[in-house]
Amino acid sequence: MNIRTVAATPFTDQKPGTSGLRKKVAVFRAAHYLENFVQAVFDTILENADIPADATLTLGGDGRYLNREAIQVILRMAAANGFGKVLVGQGGILSTPAASCVIRKYRTFGGLILSASHNPGGPDGDFGIKYNTPNGGPAPEKVTDAIFARSKALASYRIVDADDIDLDRIGTQAVGDMAVEVIDPVADYAELMESLFDFAAIRDLIAGGFRLCFDAMHAVTGPYAKEIIERRLGALAGTVINGMPLEDFGGGHPDPNLTYADQLVATMYGKDAPDFGAASDGDGDRNMILGRGFFVTPSDSLAVIAANARLAPGYAKGIAGIARSMPTSAAADRVAQKLGVPCYETPTGWKFFGNLMDAGKVTLCGEESFGTGSSHVREKDGLWAVLFWLDILAKRRQSVEQILEDHWAIFGRNVYSRHDHEALPTAVANGIIEQVRAACATLPGRAFGNYTVKACDDFSYTDPVDGSVSTGQGLRIIFEDGSRIVFRLSGTGTEGATLRVYLEAFEADPARQRGDAQLLLAGLIAIADDISGLKARSGRERPTVIT
Numbered sequence: 001m002n003i004r005t006v007a008a009t010p011f012t013d014q015k016p017g018t019s020g021l022r023k024k025v026a027v028f029r030a031a032h033y034l035e036n037f038v039q040a041v042f043d044t045i046l047e048n049a050d051i052p053a054d055a056t057l058t059l060g061g062d063g064r065y066l067n068r069e070a071i072q073v074i075l076r077m078a079a080a081n082g083f084g085k086v087l088v089g090q091g092g093i094l095s096t097p098a099a100s101c102v103i104r105k106y107r108t109f110g111g112l113i114l115s116a117s118h119n120p121g122g123p124d125g126d127f128g129i130k131y132n133t134p135n136g137g138p139a140p141e142k143v144t145d146a147i148f149a150r151s152k153a154l155a156s157y158r159i160v161d162a163d164d165i166d167l168d169r170i171g172t173q174a175v176g177d178m179a180v181e182v183i184d185p186v187a188d189y190a191e192l193m194e195s196l197f198d199f200a201a202i203r204d205l206i207a208g209g210f211r212l213c214f215d216a217m218h219a220v221t222g223p224y225a226k227e228i229i230e231r232r233l234g235a236l237a238g239t240v241i242n243g244m245p246l247e248d249f250g251g252g253h254p255d256p257n258l259t260y261a262d263q264l265v266a267t268m269y270g271k272d273a274p275d276f277g278a279a280s281d282g283d284g285d286r287n288m289i290l291g292r293g294f295f296v297t298p299s300d301s302l303a304v305i306a307a308n309a310r311l312a313p314g315y316a317k318g319i320a321g322i323a324r325s326m327p328t329s330a331a332a333d334r335v336a337q338k339l340g341v342p343c344y345e346t347p348t349g350w351k352f353f354g355n356l357m358d359a360g361k362v363t364l365c366g367e368e369s370f371g372t373g374s375s376h377v378r379e380k381d382g383l384w385a386v387l388f389w390l391d392i393l394a395k396r397r398q399s400v401e402q403i404l405e406d407h408w409a410i411f412g413r414n415v416y417s418r419h420d421h422e423a424l425p426t427a428v429a430n431g432i433i434e435q436v437r438a439a440c441a442t443l444p445g446r447a448f449g450n451y452t453v454k455a456c457d458d459f460s461y462t463d464p465v466d467g468s469v470s471t472g473q474g475l476r477i478i479f480e481d482g483s484r485i486v487f488r489l490s491g492t493g494t495e496g497a498t499l500r501v502y503l504e505a506f507e508a509d510p511a512r513q514r515g516d517a518q519l520l521l522a523g524l525i526a527i528a529d530d531i532s533g534l535k536a537r538s539g540r541e542r543p544t545v546i547t
């Protein structure tokens with residue numbers, strides 16, 4: 001095996017964000033850029049004394065532009081850095097939850113996932129890479145900090161001279177002295193789903209005329225959804241739309257929300273709409289759930305799944321606890337309370353759930369940003385959420401809307417919305433945050449119409465498992481009746497700054513629970529602007545995306 005050590009100048013901008021290193025394709029294409037980061041990852045994880053000799057690594061991505069090229073480079077570098085074997089998804093494909101599943105099932109020494117999640121792809125789009133640890137979850141901050149520090153100090157990287165492997169051929173090949181096994185990217189994941197959900201009951205529901213539509217948004221879940229929903233569950237061919245993964249996602253923005261999944265939304269709100277609609281994002285970890293003419297907020301989806309968890313075979317014994325990110329509504333807290341299980345409030349980002357799941361403290365986790373999942377893997381999981389809903393619908397035989405109305409009647413409704421102000425000049429976004437921060441201390445006790453502020457703080461979290469502290473996780477204004485406004489800057493955008501405003505109003509009265517969230521939240525929306533000076537500072541009348 002011919003290992004070359006290539007001298008390179010280190011980069012100073014390779015700090016992994018909430019979901020790994022994410023940059024424009026052009027940045028990743030700069031000479032030695034990808035190699036520098038990969039070497040920093042390998043150096044960091046190989047320093048760990050517990051690494052087995054000839055360790056195996058999992059590798060795959062969401063199929064976006066640069067995916068195949070990057071995989072060939074990473075394989076040559078893995079061989080040069082002493083890995084014994086790499087499991088790689090056929091065609092370079094592994095959805096994020098499937099990668100987590102493979103890491104766990106085959107106990108590999110973690111994995112590298114190539115994705116920029118829901119960000120657009122293509123030559124002008126985004127690319128990304130992240131390291132997941134052997135538990136299948138995103139690396140914790142202490143690891144990503146170490147990777148960043150290493151990336152700034154590297155003077156060279158190691159790579160072998162070898163030809164590209166055939167990524168489309170299932171089976172074992174070699175790169176230098178290292179084995180590369182190209183695996184079916186769907187099989188292990190589909191088997192895991194069959195072990196958790198009642199496929200017979202769902203097949204029966206569908207055979208009885210229940211109609212559904214799944215929008216893969218030309219991203220990675222196409223092959224997964226076709227295999228599971230059409231082949232194994234018997235839905236009609238064509239149930240999965242936009243099911244062919246494309247390097248640029250067909251020019252779209254593969255983010256399953258009411259703005260970007262417009263084809264699905266038009267179908268579900270149109271004439272003769274199916275009973276159930278769902279979509280997933282670029283790398284398959286997000287989900288959006290729709291009924292006929294009805295949108296389920298991700299916060300409500302988590303609460304409904306928790307309240308009905310025992311209906312699914314994989315959760316029949318009940319759940320240990322629930323965790324939600326701070327900006328996610330407290331709907332799940334109400335379910336946890338009724339079930340007598342703990343509910344944890346964590347900072348934004350899936351990595352905070354990993355410790356809780358590893359310690360057996362929680363079974364279900366969710367974020368308002370269309371992320372739902374459980375301890376079956378260590379990533380959020382889009383198709384898993386869809387199958388959970390189908391299992392619940394198969395058992396309850398009610399419409400999505402009826403299930404939500406029943407839920408609100410029992411638990412009350414946490415009316416919820418998120419307003420995103422994308423691509424703001426950084427100074428403007430910081431100015432808005434600073435205005436709220438400055439007001440924070442003076443807010444408690446102040447009344448705005450019917451709302452009186454109870455508390456205002458910058459959220460910080462102490463991990464109950466390892467004691468690590470994360471500060472500066474978002475400014476939250478909590479009102480006497482439990483309503484909330486949260487201001488937070490996105491950690492995943494690649495253009496300017498994205499300001500997120502999260503709005504939540506609790507409504508206990510069933511007579512007032514129905515209705516449009518934006519109307520029900522109008523009072524809080526005005527208060528948010530009043531406190532932050534958002535409109536005046538940004539010069540914008542409305543958010544870029546409302547969910």
Ligand code: G1P
Pocket residue numbers: 018019117325348349350367368369371489490491492493500
């Ligand atoms: C966003 C979401 C967050 C999610 C992350 C990765 O991060 O808000 O919940 O974990 O993407 O999918 P943000 O851009 O808000 O930092």
Ligand code: ZN
Pocket residue numbers: 096116117118281282283284285286
């Ligand atoms: Zn994603």
